[in-house]
Amino acid sequence: HFHFEYTPRLLSPFTPLYSTVRPHGVRRQSSQLSPRSDTSWWCISSPLPLLRHFAPTHSGPPPRTPPPRRPARVRIRRRCGAMAIPVEEAIAALSTFSLEDEQPDVQGLAVLLSSERYATNSPIEYSDVAAYRLSLGEDTKAINQLNALIQEGKEMASLLYTYRSCVKALPQLPDSMKHSQADLYLETYQVLDLEMSRLREIQRWQASAASKLAADMQRFSRPERLVNGPTVTHFWSMLKLLDVLLQLDHLKNAKASIPNDFSWYKRTFTQVSTQWQDTDTMREELDDLQIFLSTRWAILLNLHAEMFRTNTVEDILQVLIVFCVESLELDFALLFPERHTLLRVLPVLVVLATSSEKESESLYKRVKINRLLNIFKNDPVIPAFPDLHLSPAAMLKELSSYFQNFSSQIRLLTLPAPHEIPPRELQDYQRHYLILNHMGTIRAEHDDFSIRFASAMNQMITLKSSDGADNDWSRDIKGNMYDTVVEGFQLLSRWTGRIWEQCAWKFSRPCKEPPISDSQQDSATFFDYEKVVRWNYTAEERRALLELIGYIKSIGLMMQHCDTLVSEALWETIHMEVQDFVQDKLDTMLRTTFRKKKDLSR
Template sequence: MAGERVSLDDALSNVDVLDDLPLSDQQPMVEAQSCSVVYTANFDTNFEDRNAYVTGIAKYMEEAATHAELNKLLEEGEQHAVMLYTWRCCSRAIPQPKSNEQPNRVEIYEKTVKVLSEEVKKLTKFMKFQHKAIEVFCNQVKRLCHQEKRKDFVSEAYLLTLGKFINMFAVLDELKNMKSSVKNDYSTYRRAAQFLKVLSDTQSLQESQNLSMFLATQNKVRDSLKEKLQTIGAHEELLCEVVNISVHMFENKMYLTPKEKQMLVKVMGFGLFLIDSDGCNINKLDQKKKIRIDKIDKIFKNLEVVPLFGDMQIAPFNYIKRSKNFDAKLWPLCSASTISPQASLMCHLPRIREEHIKYISDLARYSNEVITTYKETARTDAENRDISDLAQRGLMLLSDWTSVVTEVYSWKLLHPTDHHANKTCPIDAEEYERATRYNYSPDEKFGLIEVIAMIKGLQVLMARMEIVFLDSIRKNIYQELQDFVQLTLRDPLRKAVKNKKELLRSILVSVRETSADWIKGYEPSEDPALKGKKDPDQGGFEIKVRRRNVGSEELELSLYVPPGPSSTQLYMVRTMLESLISDKSGGKKTLRKEMDGQHLVLIDEFHKTSFIWSYLLNFSGRHAPCPCNFPNWHGHVRRTTCLYPNRHGHVRRTTCDVPRACTLTGTGMCDVPRTCTLTGTGMCDVPRTCTLTGMGTCDVPRTCTLTGTGMCDVPVPVP
């Protein structure tokens, strides 16, 4: 049979027969969007263009400058979190001197210092960063809590940024607590450095001592932050506002990604912990209606466990239980022994199926129209609005479904099953197996794959419509913004001028000048509203709002797709409008009392609608990440980034998707340190000898020892 020849026609016919093979019904197709080399435009300028909007209110321009600095600190904090999360123990792979008389003892210590010195520098930077971040955060709190500033308006965006700082401190503190390998590596380095007398000067010794105490002390970041806040008067009032805005945004679903949703929950828990102290009892704050414990209790019960960072989890209610004035009676839902709704995927599955079918049908209708229909005229405002709403629905569905998946597996990981709860679970099963392999019923396993397939499939379909979505999103946002600032704000501006409300008038004028795109390039000076007068009885006063896609007479403009407002422009407009409808204004009388109720409703509606615009304008970067938020144990495939020096002294990044068997259990995915193929102990981070050249570090793709194909990250024996 080995020598039998098969003609090309026979071979092709055999391949065609594969189409007729029967496949099992209801098998989900789990295939995500293919990743190609593309570029996307990022419209988030981090307020670098703030000086361009000189017509804006100076106070909010200053706030934008502060925002920019705070965002840079948040990015730096994210880098330190990644550093801690990806830290793997190096000291276990480093040989230790067995006696004081060992001949190469000095050489071993010198190599140890050389290898670990760069890693220790990262830890020193982390320690200095948390000092700096706490100082900056507390300075902002102190500024806002000043006696003259307490009644001033603080924007929703600014409170949310303070909430992001609270979340960052919680994440960094928990990661530092969990990573014992960091302490072990630094102890190894310090022992070697002291032997070689590297830390000889006073400054180095003091810095080493500070770093050692910082790493060894549990909850150091948390306690330092709380201690610093206790010195600031009325800080609890501002933190209550941060907690309340988190509750408000969570209840009204004012978020998009699962990460943002889970961040709000962590801010509630850690924020209340920071507030509660000897001088401030959160139970009394609840009685004074400063916070709503009943609402937070319900949220914590529905979301008992949230991802901390990566595949690490945390229970936000634990912060409340550690607080000084914890009273279980005020937290009846969280204190009850009933299982959280978060634990069950099956209760969400019927709803997800129905939403998927309905949305896919709507998406298919628009997709068919785009593919099969050619229109000589541009889309109308109503059509652009419908397509933009469709894109928004799709993003929110992707977010909601992904949240369900991440929340279910997060709960399962912190609540492993046992032999009594699941008879198929062996008594001697590993804890990781009890949390994953035996912690799901057959229906849950099938449902999990089904939901993941829906998410990935919807992502692919939305990616095909990306050009259409982006075009309609930008045109719709442009149209809604221009209609609002040029038409809707005319009447409030007229009344502000007529009644001589100068502050109100200046804010409304600033909003228009910041964002209006007048058809003649400038605001019509003959507009009666600017003088506080009514429109003429005969004919009125018509304002033509520019439409970039209105018809053949403006063909050159119809080809232009407006990019929508920049991130800074949108921030300025929303913040100035928010100051009009806020209950706090810094004066004896709030601005909202100077406006008619109908105008407040219109401004409030626009403010709520425009919240999602920043996400829609970044549509390309929003619909892609959601399906990537799945557990790295799914399918027993682990994606890891390998960092090792090559023979040119650079660092090479490779990604291995090849399943590896655990060296202890023989199954699943191994997170257990592997034995070093050079030293025979610990986990190997040592460069391996090239199997082709016999020298240096091998950059040649190696054959996987498990599958026989591809490039494997599994250690290979050194020849």
């Protein structure tokens, strides 16, 4: 049972005349109605009234055709139950429109190239029909839980990153209003209690997330799970959740306004709670929150306690370290956020893996310490937030005071922090981080990709217009389009990553003496933020940054405009690649494995 809806309205290049079919019971949104008063719409429960409406059953003189006001617009009205212009002619009038290039996009994207269509995202986890036990059923459920925690953690990090001090906005009472001090304490407590409740929510969430992550790691520490181990998707879910916990801990340590607000909150609580009953529970929660906020790296310490509560997890930690090192060395990360995630969590994994009671040297038998040193030296500054960064060397030195077993790793603890880099090595790092030194390569990449993308698009247009094209030729063109789109995403990601890395490098090394012009002789005081942003970029560096941003927007807009044309080719190529792997390559591999009696996991 469907509703047939027809809306006569002004025709434009972006709003063609058509009829839409909606399921019965779904109401039309008011924002979809035409804003003009001379238009109307009908919801018809069956197609018969619709046919009667368009049938020429009216009496009287034939309808008059109004003179065309403009060649590119046709006005449609409802008069006496009949249309002034037949629908066929109105639709045919669309061919008279002149569409110019570089027009603003009134409508959004029709098809999303990035869609969450992966096997682990199951709303019901197939628990309603348990026909047989799947070998990956337990892993799928765990991955879904970890992904949900990651999404919640990102919201917590956003809340903590945007936290601003409330104490600075509190009014100060003059001496003539000291009698209203009690009312001011009560109002202050009510304002701060709302903010402290959010911090308590973060405290409870991190405890729950650390417990679930530790339990998930302990599952793979059992002897029967050490053979196959986690899947790659499971690896990434673990690492991303650990990265979220690390960022929360770093934000908590960096926000000086949070302890100040808490001290005021505790003071006002002492004043207003004298007349309350049963405040012992509230005082206990207040003490727990104070310990959580005042202890540096409290989240990582809690995670360490949860991991080694029942049994050791050194094996899974070492497997994660090997995965991170190999992914960074072989450049397995597809996008720059994934690479930055690996760089952020690797120091934490090394500290956790060498902090157990077992011999920590077993880690360095699987991963040579020189490989870790090279990774930490190549990226001394890692972006975390727009104005916050992480340094592996600084993290290792600070965490060594909390993990005594790690304090013996002298080679890792002697890595220089960003402000300790010797001058002879500083020039090499600047050549790596500054965009100005890479603009020649970036321009060549931009021009080369633009030409190849336009060529691939022309082939797709030719394929669309041809009838009965050869299957092999069609598959080659669609496969080439798929490879080009993936390369475009990697190119955009790599350029965006360079902007983030340059920003982190500038924040780690602020300028010491900003240039002072004649107009600034009287006010020669500069804020720290100006030293890392305003006065920390030369004119050439600003010009290179703007040019790179223009390249990113140019390539992104070019790929966005072709989304509807290439989306089907992308999905078809992905489907064909998966089917070819499952039905051909995987089948051959299984037959070879069983014939030679080799372990499939190897």
